[in-house]
Amino acid sequence: MINTSNFSLGLMMKSGLFDSDGLNEILEHELAIGNEISEMSAWPKSCQRLIILEYRFKKLHDKRDLNYRLVDDPHYWYAQYSTENDKECLACKFNVLI
Numbered sequence: 001m002i003n004t005s006n007f008s009l010g011l012m013m014k015s016g017l018f019d020s021d022g023l024n025e026i027l028e029h030e031l032a033i034g035n036e037i038s039e040m041s042a043w044p045k046s047c048q049r050l051i052i053l054e055y056r057f058k059k060l061h062d063k064r065d066l067n068y069r070l071v072d073d074p075h076y077w078y079a080q081y082s083t084e085n086d087k088e089c090l091a092c093k094f095n096v097l098i
Contacts, residue, residue: 018049018088022063026081027051027090033058034097046086052077053090055097 016024017040030053031037039052056078060068066081071091080091 017051018090020066020083020088022066023081023083023088023090026057026061026063026066027053029061030057030092035092038093043089047082047089049088051090053092055095056092058097 017027018024034055035058036054037051038054039050041050042048043050061081063081066083067086068079068081070079071077072079074094077091078094080089082089
């Protein structure tokens, strides 16, 4: 897992890891309730910024400017929010945060 107390990650979080305000809001909420960033990368071809959380999203977030998809594929992840153009994606693994 990525240590979110890391200085450079802390600076990135203040300005937002995503260009999308909606994805940043969901990410901030999930981290505040105990979820953790598991992976940060790109997902060729279209996704330039992919962040995968260790645990499932705690709730469905009402973000009209984002697409929600239940992927439910163990080769990938459980669910995701992405921008309309799929340039950015916030996904979550299958683990459940208790």
